[in-house]
Amino acid sequence: MKSFYVAMKSLHSPSKHRCIATAMKSSQRNKKLRRKKLKRLNASMRRLKVETNEIRKEQEIIKRGQREVREKFEAIHYECEQLRTETDLIIKQSRNTRLRLGLMFQILRARESNDFNKAASLTQLLRELVAKQNNQ
Template sequence: MAPRKIDRVGSKSQTEKKLRVRVEAKRVKTEMGKVREEQECLKDEQRKLITRFDEIAKQCDELKQETEMIEKQSAITRAKLILMFGILKARESGDLVQAANLTALLREIVAMEEENAIVDEAKDEEDP
C-alpha cells in the first residue's frame, strides 16, 4: 500500500505538471494565433503598398511621356516662330524669294503637324 501513496504523490505532481503544460500550450497557441493575424495584416498592407507603388510607377511613366510630348511640341513651336521671324525679316529687306522659301517650309511643317494629329486621333480611336 505504501507504494500507492508514493504513486499518488508522484501522480499529483505529474498532474500539476501536465496541467501547467496544457495551460502553457494554450497560451502559446493563443499567442501564435495573434502572431498569425498580425502577419496576415502585414501581408495585406504589403500587397496594398505594392499595388500603390505599381500605380505610382505607371503614373510616372505617363508623366514622362507627356513631358516628352510637350518638349517636342515646344521645339516645333520654337522652329515655327524662328521661321516666322525669318519671313518677316526677309519681307522687310525685300528678299521675296527667301520669304517664299521660308513660307513654303513653314507650310510643310504645319502640314506634317496636321497629318500627325490625324494619325494620333486614329490611334486613339483604335485603342479602347
C-alpha cells in the first residue's frame, strides 16, 4: 500500500507538474511553429501559382505572336510565288514581242531590197507565229 501512496505522491509532486507543463508548452510551441511553417508554405504556393499563371499568359502571347509571324511569312511567300509567275509571263511575252518585231524588221528590209519572195515567206512565218501565240 505504501508504494501506491508513494506513486500517487510522485504524480502530484511539483517537479512532475513542471515537466508536464513544460511538455505542454513545448507541444504548443511546436504547433505554433508548424502553423508558421504551414503559412509560409501556403504563401509560397500562392506566389508560385501566380507566377505560373503569369508565365502561362506570356507563353500564350508568344505563341500568338509566332502564329501571326508564320501567317505573315506564308502570305509573303505566296505573293513572291505570284510575282515570279507574273515575271515569267512578262518575260515570255517580251521574248515573243521581240521575235515578232525582228520578223517585221526583216520583212521591211526584204521589201526595200525588192526581195518579195523572202518577204512573203517571212510574212507567212510571222502569221504562223502569231497564230501559235494566240492559241497558247
